[in-house]
Amino acid sequence: MCALAGGVGGAKLAAGLQAVLSPGDLSVVVNTADDFDLWGLRVCPDLDTVMYTLAGLANKETGWGVADESFGALGMISAYGEDAWFKLGDRDLATHVLRTQRLHAGTRLTTVTAGLAAALGVRSTLLPMCDEPVATVLKTPEGPLEFQEYFVRRQQREEVLGVELRGIESARVPVEVARSLFETEAIILCPSNPVVSIAPILAVPGMRELLAGRSVPTVAVSPIVGGRALKGPADRMLRSLGHEVSAAGVARMYEGLVDGFVLDRADRGEEAGVSGLGMRVRATDAVMRDEPDRERLAREVLSLCSELGAG
Ligand code: FO1
Numbered sequence: 001m002c003a004l005a006g007g008v009g010g011a012k013l014a015a016g017l018q019a020v021l022s023p024g025d026l027s028v029v030v031n032t033a034d035d036f037d038l039w040g041l042r043v044c045p046d047l048d049t050v051m052y053t054l055a056g057l058a059n060k061e062t063g064w065g066v067a068d069e070s071f072g073a074l075g076m077i078s079a080y081g082e083d084a085w086f087k088l089g090d091r092d093l094a095t096h097v098l099r100t101q102r103l104h105a106g107t108r109l110t111t112v113t114a115g116l117a118a119a120l121g122v123r124s125t126l127l128p129m130c131d132e133p134v135a136t137v138l139k140t141p142e143g144p145l146e147f148q149e150y151f152v153r154r155q156q157r158e159e160v161l162g163v164e165l166r167g168i169e170s171a172r173v174p175v176e177v178a179r180s181l182f183e184t185e186a187i188i189l190c191p192s193n194p195v196v197s198i199a200p201i202l203a204v205p206g207m208r209e210l211l212a213g214r215s216v217p218t219v220a221v222s223p224i225v226g227g228r229a230l231k232g233p234a235d236r237m238l239r240s241l242g243h244e245v246s247a248a249g250v251a252r253m254y255e256g257l258v259d260g261f262v263l264d265r266a267d268r269g270e271e272a273g274v275s276g277l278g279m280r281v282r283a284t285d286a287v288m289r290d291e292p293d294r295e296r297l298a299r300e301v302l303s304l305c306s307e308l309g310a311g
Helices: 008-020 045-054 073-077 089-103 110-117 147-153 175-183 196-204 207-213 234-238 247-253 266-276 291-307
Strands: 002-005 025-032 036-038 040-043 125-128 136-139 144-148 160-165 185-189 218-221 260-264 282-283
Touching: 002 008, 002 136, 002 196, 008 025, 008 045, 008 291, 025 045, 025 175, 025 218, 040 089, 045 089, 045 110, 045 125, 045 175, 073 089, 089 110, 089 247, 110 125, 125 175, 136 147, 136 196, 144 147, 196 207, 196 234, 247 266, 260 266, 260 291, 266 282, 282 291
Parallel strands: 002 025, 002 185, 025 125, 185 218, 218 260, 260 282
Antiparallel strands: 036 040, 136 144, 136 160
């Protein structure tokens, strides 16, 4: 199976899929347009969120970062007078140090990520959407803001009026992603932000064609439940960008790409609208509060994939 994912929501479903599939049967293609450089280090928040979650190391309260973390290095950075707005923990820092060193030595992000994930015992294949740097820059009334500046430093306060993916035209689908899409029996779009997590993956030149070229079922899970985002600013972002803030609104964004759509029981009223887009709909409990929830949702998604002809 091949899943497309952003950060926390995507990582949770990926963990559910990993738990119910045979070891090695899952690849996760992860958004890297949130990546940025901080204090000379290359930080890849979504890749790390998925990696720590699949390794069983994630901080359960935040969903990102490592469990049992300390912030000694960050305290020292503050003591030197830096604004420590992005909370890099001591254990997490090791990941960024090694990643940066290996990237500087000329190793591709795909290879670096595979090495880090294997060392942490992750039994799925973790794939960055591309090896080239891509940066999400948001158009706001305050001017253009880099993603983490908007998301963490300014706490998503500004209205998002547009999204630019800087560097996307030079990005290429890595051979490992192409292979994984070629071999998979189904493609799953995790309940991640459709605008800043899934859209950048789909925007890598050649990615949509690869997806469309496969005649396997593609199933998406709604990140919007009862008209609100499960996490993060997706609901406000959809509204300010002119999309309908509902499960059906998300389904419409995936029209032509997706054959199956999973939405929460709370949104049963939208089933007919989604079916009208040519998608088979499954209503279930789409909110993942704990590990059993993740596994149950993963089974529902896989069962919809089988119904649509996977396997
Ligand atoms: N999110 C925050 O809201 N505040 C932070 O200080 C923060 C630090 C951080 C460090 C490492 C990492 O991998 C992720 C981190 N995140 C933090 C999460 C991250 O910025 C966002 O969740 C994603 O980029 C959105 O998908």
